[in-house]
Amino acid sequence: MLDVKDINLYYGAAQALRGVSIAAEPGKVTCVLGRNGVGKTSLLRALVGQYPLASGSITFDGADITHLKPYERARKGIGFVPQGREIFPLLTVEENLKTGFGPLKRADRSIPDDVFSLFPVLQSMLGRRGGDLSGGQQQQLAIGRAMVMRPKLLLLDEPTEGIQPSIIKDIGRAISYLRNLGNIAIVLVEQYLDFACELGDNFAVMDRGAVKYSCTRANLDPAEISRQMAL
Numbered sequence: 001m002l003d004v005k006d007i008n009l010y011y012g013a014a015q016a017l018r019g020v021s022i023a024a025e026p027g028k029v030t031c032v033l034g035r036n037g038v039g040k041t042s043l044l045r046a047l048v049g050q051y052p053l054a055s056g057s058i059t060f061d062g063a064d065i066t067h068l069k070p071y072e073r074a075r076k077g078i079g080f081v082p083q084g085r086e087i088f089p090l091l092t093v094e095e096n097l098k099t100g101f102g103p104l105k106r107a108d109r110s111i112p113d114d115v116f117s118l119f120p121v122l123q124s125m126l127g128r129r130g131g132d133l134s135g136g137q138q139q140q141l142a143i144g145r146a147m148v149m150r151p152k153l154l155l156l157d158e159p160t161e162g163i164q165p166s167i168i169k170d171i172g173r174a175i176s177y178l179r180n181l182g183n184i185a186i187v188l189v190e191q192y193l194d195f196a197c198e199l200g201d202n203f204a205v206m207d208r209g210a211v212k213y214s215c216t217r218a219n220l221d222p223a224e225i226s227r228q229m230a231l
């Protein structure tokens, strides 16, 4: 469903992605791991179309989307929960959720009930401004907003970063729930290894812009992943 082949991305003269290939399938979580600055965020931003590739290809749902604009990819069902959440601080929680309507047809513009069953706090704070929420609540809002557009592919950039343990549990439950629906492919960028190991079906460790180690859940060895991340 998502097939990324040999992509290269540059910021000016600096190469951020070097021949990266990864795949994602519905009902599965693909984890991308690695230290700060190895290119994980660049990979997700390349997938949503925020940066053009120098070479390589991205196929999604049977179509070549390598040269599509970000809004065209969103319409095809690519949802993104960015690092730092990027919620709108002056809009209410409800208005933030409704920004997820953008790629949807008018008839489909409703907030799905499971957003509130997974994150009840959002229901109780619908009228509050996004900027008044705690970091953990903002993260839940960012995931809820991505769910509103009914993604077929959900990209999450370090959703546990700076979040308290009880909310990390809620976020883990939400990701499991979305995986178990069976029709959403999930790419999870993480540095929190235990969290990734609990949720992941496939794993890729990046270093200096390249995937240098990968494995599946069947041959997962967390100690080896940890060693690869530390090298």
Ligand SMILES: Nc1ncnc2c1ncn2[C@@H]1O[C@H](COP(=O)(O)OP(=O)(O)OP(=O)(O)O)[C@@H](O)[C@H]1O
Binding pocket: 011, 014, 016, 034, 035, 036, 037, 038, 039, 040, 041, 042, 043, 083
């Ligand atoms: N807009 C940009 N312009 C120039 N260089 C950039 C830009 N964004 C990222 N970089 C550089 O590209 C490299 C990869 O950064 P990237 O943010 O993709 O890594 P990361 O693995 O996501 O790290 P982090 O965990 O800190 O988010 C880094 O050296 C970074 O400094």
